[in-house]
Amino acid sequence: MPVLVVKDGPGPGTQVPAQLQRIPIPLLSPTSDCTGKTVKGRVVHKGPLVSMGEDNYVLKTVIQEEDSQQNMSPEHSSINIILFGALAKDYSESVSQGDMLLVTGFTVGNSPTAQKDKLHACNLQLAGDDAWMYVWPSTVSPRASVPRKRTSPASTEVTKAVKVVKYTYVPLSDLKPGVVVNVYAVVTFFKQPFRTKGTDYCSTLKITDQSNKKVGCTIFCDKLEEHPKIFKMGDVIRLHRVKTQLFNGAISLLTSHGFSVVTFDGMVGSPVVPRTSSGSFKFGEEDCQVVEALRTWAANQSLVPAEPCVPLSAVQPKTYFDLTCQLLATAPVDSSCTLLKVWDGSKCPHPLLDVFVEPNTLEGSPTLSKDMANLTANVLVYDNHVEVARQFKPGSYLRIYNLHAVPGASRLPSNDSGQSDQTGHLGFHLHGGTSYGRGLRVLPEDSPDILDLKRILETFSESDINDSSMFEVWSTPPESFERTCDHTVEQVSLAEVKSRGPPQVFHVQAQLKSYQPQRLYQSLKLFCHKCKTIRDVPDDVTVGGLFSEAQKDIGPCNNGYWTLVLPLPRELPSESPSRTLTLLMSSQLMGKGKAKELIFLKGATLEETCRIASAYSNIVPVTSPQGTMTPLDLSAPFLFRGTKRYYGCKQCSQLKVGESLGEGVEVWDEKSVADALGVQLLQYGLLMKLELQDGTGSLEALLWRDAESFFHVSAEDAAADQEAQDRVQETMDRLCPPGSSTAERPWMDLCLSAYTVEENGQRRACYQICHTDTRGTNPHTHPYAAPSDT
DNA sequence: GATTAGGGTTAG
Numbered sequence: 174m175p176v177l178v179v180k181d182g183p184g185p186g187t188q189v190p191a192q193l194q195r196i197p198i199p200l201l202s203p204t205s206d207c208t209g210k211t212v213k214g215r216v217v218h219k220g221p222l223v224s225m226g227e228d229n230y231v232l233k234t235v236i237q238e239e240d241s242q243q244n245m246s247p248e249h250s251s252i253n254i255i256l257f258g259a260l261a262k263d264y265s266e267s268v269s270q271g272d273m274l275l276v277t278g279f280t281v282g283n284s285p286t287a288q289k290d291k292l293h294a295c296n297l298q299l300a301g302d303d304a305w306m307y308v309w310p311s312t313v314s315p316r317a318s319v320p321r322k323r324t325s326p327a328s329t330e331v332t333k334a335v336k337v338v339k340y341t342y343v344p345l346s347d348l349k350p351g352v353v354v355n356v357y358a359v360v361t362f363f364k365q366p367f368r369t370k371g372t373d374y375c376s377t378l379k380i381t382d383q384s385n386k387k388v389g390c391t392i393f394c395d396k397l398e399e400h401p402k403i404f405k406m407g408d409v410i411r412l413h414r415v416k417t418q419l420f421n422g423a424i425s426l427l428t429s430h431g432f433s434v435v436t437f438d439g440m441v442g443s444p445v446v447p448r449t450s451s452g453s454f455k456f457g458e459e460d461c462q463v464v465e466a467l468r469t470w471a472a473n474q475s476l477v478p479a480e481p482c483v484p485l486s487a488v489q490p491k492t493y494f495d496l497t498c499q500l501l502a503t504a505p506v507d508s509s510c511t512l513l514k515v516w517d518g519s520k521c522p523h524p525l526l527d528v529f530v531e532p533n534t535l536e537g538s539p540t541l542s543k544d545m546a547n548l549t550a551n552v553l554v555y556d557n558h559v560e561v562a563r564q565f566k567p568g569s570y571l572r573i574y575n576l577h578a579v580p581g582a583s584r585l586p587s588n589d590s591g592q593s594d595q596t597g598h599l600g601f602h603l604h605g606g607t608s609y610g611r612g613l614r615v616l617p618e619d620s621p622d623i624l625d626l627k628r629i630l631e632t633f634s635e636s637d638i639n640d641s642s643m644f645e646v647w648s649t650p651p652e653s654f655e656r657t658c659d660h661t662v663e664q665v666s667l668a669e670v671k672s673r674g675p676p677q678v679f680h681v682q683a684q685l686k687s688y689q690p691q692r693l694y695q696s697l698k699l700f701c702h703k704c705k706t707i708r709d710v711p712d713d714v715t716v717g718g719l720f721s722e723a724q725k726d727i728g729p730c731n732n733g734y735w736t737l738v739l740p741l742p743r744e745l746p747s748e749s750p751s752r753t754l755t756l757l758m759s760s761q762l763m764g765k766g767k768a769k770e771l772i773f774l775k776g777a778t779l780e781e782t783c784r785i786a787s788a789y790s791n792i793v794p795v796t797s798p799q800g801t802m803t804p805l806d807l808s809a810p811f812l813f814r815g816t817k818r819y820y821g822c823k824q825c826s827q828l829k830v831g832e833s834l835g836e837g838v839e840v841w842d843e844k845s846v847a848d849a850l851g852v853q854l855l856q857y858g859l860l861m862k863l864e865l866q867d868g869t870g871s872l873e874a875l876l877w878r879d880a881e882s883f884f885h886v887s888a889e890d891a892a893a894d895q896e897a898q899d900r901v902q903e904t905m906d907r908l909c910p911p912g913s914s915t916a917e918r919p920w921m922d923l924c925l926s927a928y929t930v931e932e933n934g935q936r937r938a939c940y941q942i943c944h945t946d947t948r949g950t951n952p953h954t955h956p957y958a959a960p961s962d963t
Numbered sequence: 964g965a966t967t968a969g970g971g972t973t974a975g
Contacts, residue, residue: 362970362971363970367968368967369966369967369968370968371965371966371967372966372967373966374967375967377968377969378970379970389970391967393967420968420969421969427968509975555973555975577972577973579973579975602973602975603973604973606972606973607970608970608971608973609972611972611973
């Protein structure tokens with residue numbers, strides 16, 4: 174008998190073993206050693222006895238320490254106690270609110286309700302033969318205890334008016350065929366609702382409970398919102414009015430008349446929030462206890478197989494996994510396929526397949542920037558899942574179940590001509606069917622997993638630097654910058670650099686403390702040598718829009734060029750009827766047999782332009798607003814060469830496309846094409862701000878003019894090629910490993926050019942890293958001692 | 964008012 178009622182005596186002493194040592198409640202923590210310890214307090218709340226099957230009970234109670242010496246607020250001296258098994262039943266029968274209680278043989282856990290009830294962050298759990306409790310009955314009529322539900326109206330009315338429907342829940346092991354029951358269980362397998370051949374949607378589940386019996390469950394319901402909202406294995410489910418049935422020799426559960434369902438997150442400690450669409454379901458304190466008991470039980474059962482949820486950064490090719498992500502954009506592909514562009518804020522180590530779609534068929538805005546950072550996953554959703562996926566709105570949060578990571582599948586069904594080579598790039602397929610729970614659903618924004626995801630995604634907008642202001646502040650350094658340092662200059666500390674001031678070139682040894690932008694694709698810039706302005710590389714949506722705009726010009730083009738007009742077959746019924754694609758070639762080049770070296774293209778989409786550019790050396794997209802051929806708005810690339818795109822300066826270009834083209838040009842490359850068209854070519858560059866440190870201080874330095882040699886990457890390659898971008902990332906990861914401490918970062922030999930910038934009449938010193946090669950970063954100990962980590 | 968499905972990879 175684990176509950177000992179101490180009939181007389183004012184406090185513990187005679188019957189409580191003397192060797193037991195009491196712990197004040199405020200001092201309890203999950204790491205407390207509870208062996209031989211006791212906790213004492215007055216019962217301020219006693220919950221109902223909840224039956225979980227034969228001899229299986231749970232009861233929650235709260236005790237408050239009255240003589241707490243810790244002088245703490247009352248919430249820290251009140252603690253939840255969860256009683257299990259026979260102890261719960263004994264307690265229910267022999268203890269009342271107001272009694273004094275002393276417990277021993279407990280374990281301390283985190284209280285899942287601490288947020289809600291504002292009580293102690295821990296709870297005490299009592300179960301099994303080791304748990305004992307001593308009770309001193311209250312002298313002030315404890316049996317006429319305070320009504321449990323404080324919000325109840327006058328008690329006489331309650332007993333008359335309210336028919337309390339008491340639900341009893343049957344353990345799964347006790348199910349008999351042919352009856353209607355209520356059950357509480359943990360979900361071990363589930364399929365999102367799918368259309369049946371009949372009139373309903375069907376959810377297929379497998380559930381289990383403390384009886385360890387696994388039971389299949391089939392839910393038919395014509396309304397999707399009335400299906401169980403199950404997000405992951407381990408979720409807790411409450412089913413009311415389900416029918417038992419014998420199928421293949423085993424009991425299974427089936428919806429019956431008046432069926433209802435509520436689900437809960439299965440994680441121990443997460444808030445017990447019922448997920449339901451029903452406005453009138455019953456849910457009380459007892460349900461909380463049952464949910465918490467199931468969670469605690471399931472946590473020790475390894476019911477859920479290896480974590481199926483995998484971030485993009487951990488995806489292995491050829492595997493199936495569940496993805497939790499945000500939807501960026503959708504695009505219908507054909508009647509049995511829809512494209513979802515998604516991200517989860519993590520970078521996939523494998524190059525991701527880029528699926529090109531017409532910007533005008535795309536809903537939402539995937540930026541090329543994100544694609545460039547290898548953050549955007551393209552998910553092709555097939556067959557039965559299309560109906561669900563087409564209702565998703567960009568911005569919503571999704572979980573995609575049993576997604577297939579497929580390397581090298583680089584073509585859309587309708588897209589059979591040569592795209593840029595993406596062999597080995599990872600594409601994601603949600604195949605048709607529902608095997609292995611294949612499917613997808615929107616997750617509510619307040620679910621725990623989505624809150625985590627949001628925190629990750631938010632870091633992507635927080636620290637975006639304003640590039641133009643950064644560059645204006647730093648400006649282009651004056652001639653002092655041209656002085657070189659071959660590391661023969663005397664090495665100085667950062668403090669000395671600051672005190673000596675510009676103009677000067679310094680040789681320093683330093684570590685990287687931080688850098689901006691964190692998203693390296695944002696460091697990619699376009700620079701005009703003539704007007705010295707710098708601009709961002711536009712994303713595909715912007716560029717695609719300019720192409721769509723130019724397509725509206727369907728007028729003729731009379732300029733003496735050799736012209737080939739190709740009518741395009743209609744791929745979609747909605748497409749405007751007579752779209753044509755016009756190839757124009759210089760008659761002059763024709764005469765020299767070099768016509769194919771420079772092709773002007775009118776009426777093409779961005780995607781078509783890219784495809785054609787992969788087959789011809791120089792493609793110039795054009796339009797002819799007044800019948801005269803001219804390049805597109807210079808926000809768009811004026812030239813496509815293979816996978817590379819070249820831009821012109823809007824300010825400094827003076828466009829000319831005459832009949833005589835490129836007199837004397839031998840080789841057509843971006844420079845000669847720009848010259849021939851009167852375009853002032855923009856140069857790709859990498860712009861970053863590095864915060865350096867040594868033992869003497871820290872200093873911000875710009876990396877711009879010599880960024881390419883710093884990274885051993887051409888910015889132009891980085892704009893077109895994921896591998897080149899990866900090399901930049903690898904360098905930064907080497908200099909500043911994610912999560913690393915100062916001591917772990919290598920020392921760099923750097924040259925700093927110090928110069929003066931005037932800003933609002935104020936002169937200030939600025940620094941730029943020059944002539945520095947990061948391949949030889951120096952791991953040795955530095956003469957200026959280890960800098961502090963602050 | 965009965966029926967649907969009854970877990971166990973597409974093959975794009």
